[in-house]
Amino acid sequence: MKPTLFVVLDIETTLKKRIAFDVAWTITDRKGGEFGSGSYVIREAFRVDVPFFKEKLGHYFDDTFNRQIMPASILEVRDIFNGQINALADAGHRVILSAYNARFDFTWLPHTLREITGDKNIRFLDRPFDLLDIWAYWGESVPKCYTAEKTPSGKYLSTSAQSAFRFENQEPDFVERHIAWHDVQIEKQILLKALARKKPLPVVRNPNHFPANVWRDINERLGVAS
Numbered sequence: 001m002k003p004t005l006f007v008v009l010d011i012e013t014t015l016k017k018r019i020a021f022d023v024a025w026t027i028t029d030r031k032g033g034e035f036g037s038g039s040y041v042i043r044e045a046f047r048v049d050v051p052f053f054k055e056k057l058g059h060y061f062d063d064t065f066n067r068q069i070m071p072a073s074i075l076e077v078r079d080i081f082n083g084q085i086n087a088l089a090d091a092g093h094r095v096i097l098s099a100y101n102a103r104f105d106f107t108w109l110p111h112t113l114r115e116i117t118g119d120k121n122i123r124f125l126d127r128p129f130d131l132l133d134i135w136a137y138w139g140e141s142v143p144k145c146y147t148a149e150k151t152p153s154g155k156y157l158s159t160s161a162q163s164a165f166r167f168e169n170q171e172p173d174f175v176e177r178h179i180a181w182h183d184v185q186i187e188k189q190i191l192l193k194a195l196a197r198k199k200p201l202p203v204v205r206n207p208n209h210f211p212a213n214v215w216r217d218i219n220e221r222l223g224v225a226s
Contacts, residue, residue, distance in 0.1 A: 002091065002092045002093045003031075003033075004029065004030070004093065004094040004095075005027055005028065005029055005035050005088055005093045005094070005095050005096070006028050006030075006098050006191060006195075007025050007026075007027050007036075007085060007095060007096070007097045007098060008025060008026050008027075008028065008098055008134070008184045008187050008188045008191060009023075009024070009025040009097060009098065009099045009105050009106075009109075009184065010023075010025070010099060010105065010181075010183040010184045010187060011023050011024075011105050011112075011180055012051070012180050013108050014045070014048075014049035014050060014051055014052065015049075015051070015052035016049055016052075017048060017049040017115065018108045018111060018112075019042075019048045019049045019108075019111075019116070020045065020108055020109050020111075020112040021042050021045035021046065021051060022042070022060075022069070022179065022180040023039075023040050023042065023077055023109065024037075024039040024180035024181040024184050025037060025038050025081065025184060026184050026185070027084065027085075028191075028192070030192070032192055035088060035093075036085075036088070038077070038080055039068055039069045039070065039180065039181035040069065040070050040072040040076075041060065041064065041069055041071050041072070042072065042073070042112070042116075043071055043072065043073055044073060044074060044116045045116065047116075048115055048116060060179070069179075069181055074116045075113075075117070078113060078124055081124075082125065082126045085097070085129065089127075089129075094130075095129055096129065096130045096131070096132050096203060097129050097130070097131050098132040098133070098134050098137075098191060099133070099134060099187070100134045100161045100164075100187045100190065101133065101135050101214070102131060102132065102135070102207065102210055103133065103207050103210040107207050110123065110124040130204070130205065131204050131205065131206075131210070132201060132202070132203050133202070133211070133214065134187055134190055134191045134194065135159065135164075135214050136210065136211050136214045136217070137191070137194050137199070137201065137202060138164055138190050138191070139217060139221065140194075140199050140221075141194055141197035142167075142194075142218065142222075144221075144222055144223070146167055147167065148163040148164075148166070155225050156215060156216070156224060156225055157218075157219055157224050159214070159215045159218045159219070160176075161176060161183065161187055161190060162174065162175065162186075164190050165189060165190055168189065168190060168193045169189065
């Protein structure tokens with residue numbers, strides 16, 4: 001049998017209208033193999049809304065110059081993404097789409113497509129696939145010795161992707177870039193750590209079915225707060 005493949009997706013959105021202007025993904029198996037990828041800045045996104053930051057713009061210029069990020073339209077990105085995952089599924093792989101805090105990514109990416117095209121009925125995916133929230137999946141098996149900085153309330157431990165990566169890789173000073181292509185690399189590593197613990201995959205088919213309050217569930221499992 002061909003291995004199950006995991007598409008690790010990340011988007012960066014504008015603050016007001018939640019338009020995905022930066023979309024990236026990498027496709028991996030349980031061993032960390034590479035089966036496809038993409039990294040794009042959406043040209044039309046900036047006609048609808050603008051990012052809330054300015055300090056990262058220089059990084060986007062650098063990454064585009066180095067061809068880590070490519071400019072494309074949202075329809076081009078949709079076609080490339082579907083082309084990759086459909087080909088793998090047709091070849092016999094089980095393909096699972098995943099993201100860290102997946103409800104966010106799989107809600108606002110289709111929203112971006114509808115907002116930019118003006119077509120309220122258009123779909124981002126050509127066919128349905130299983131969806132996995134890396135955040136919740138990792139939280140089901142993270143060792144109970146987990147340590148991280150406290151959230152602003154002071155009551156809970158942070159369970160952000162940055163905090164998870166710091167713990168899993170023993171890199172306490174790691175800082176997440178919040179640029180999609182860079183973030184999928186760390187989220188892939190978090191996923192691989194969770195997969196190695198061999199818990200059942202809590203997949204859904206609709207983003208609305210992802211668990212809510214994942215941060216609280218993880219903290220309660222760790223015995224930090226209830």
